[in-house]
Amino acid sequence: MKVYGVTGWKNAGKTGLMERLVAEITGRGFSVSTVKHAHHSFDVDQPGRDSHRHRMAGAREVLLASGQRVALMQELRGAPEPALKDLLARLSPVDLVLIEGYKREPHPKIEAFRAEPGNHLIADGDPTIRAIASDTPLTLDRPVFDLNDTGAIADFILAEVGL
Template sequence: MQRVFGIVGRSGSGKTTLIEAMMPWFNAQGLEVAVIKHSHHRLEFEPPHKDSARFRNAGAREVIVASPYHYALFHNLNQNDEPLLVDLVQRLQPVDVVLVEGYRQADIPRLEVYRPSRGVEPVYPHTEQVVAIATDTPLAMTDRICLDLNQPQDVAAFIWEQVRARCA
C-alpha cells in the first residue's frame, strides 16, 4: 500500500475539513486522489423505500446504483466482517494517492490533525505511524514534523512528497 497515506485525529479536530481543503492542490498538480473514510456508524445512503435499499433488504449481497454522473457500490457485510483497509484499497481504481481518514490500526504513514486549544489529548504519542502533525498552534515538545493546519496546500505537498518517496 505504497500510495496510501492516513489522516488521523480526535473527533471534531478537522480531518475531513483538511482533506477537503487539500483537494484543490492535488487537482492543480494533475494528481488523482481517492479517499477512504472509516465510520463506526451504520451507513444509510437512501431511505428504506428506495430501490437500492429494497434490494439490500431483500438479501442482495451487493447493489450498484449508477447514473451518468457517478455510481455507488453497496456491499452488505456479515456481522463482525468489517473489511480491512488493504481490501478496500484493492477495490479502488488506480490513483496517485489514497487518503485514509481513520483506520488507526492500519500500518500506514499518517498525519495527525491536532488542535491543542480543544484541550483533547493528541494521538501521536500513542501511534508510531504518525510522521507529522498539522496543527493551528506551534508545538514545542514533539519529535514529529509540524505543519500549519491553515496552509492545506503545504500539508498536501508534504503528503505527496512522502508518497513519492515511498514509491521511489
C-alpha cells in the same frame, strides 16, 4: 497506489483537512481517491428508493449506475468488517489514496490536532504519524504545520509518497 492517512480525535479537523487536501492535490493534476472509516452505522441509500428496496429485500450487493456515477453498496450481513488492505484492493488505480481514520493501521499519517477539545496527541508513541497539522504551536520530534496551511501539508505528503 500510494496511500497516506489523516487521523486524529473527533472534532480535530480531519474531514476539513481531507477536503482541502483532495482539492489541492487534484488541482495539481494528481488523481486522488479517499477511504473514510466510520465508527457508527451509516446509510448512503434512502428508504423508498429502488436500491434501498433491493437491499432491504436481502441483496448482498446493490450496484447503482448512471451516466454520472456508480455506487456499489455491500451489506456485511454479519460478516466481519473488511480489512483496510482489502478495501484498498477494490479501488481503481489512482496516484494517491487519502485515508481518513484507521489510526491503528500501519500506513503513514498526518495527525489533525485542535487544542480546544483537550485531547492528547495520538502522535506520542506512534511512529506512523509523520507530522501534525495543528491550530496551536507544538514542539515535537516531527514536523508541525498550521492546520490551515493546506499547500504546505500537501507538499509534505506528496514528498513523503514520492509524487
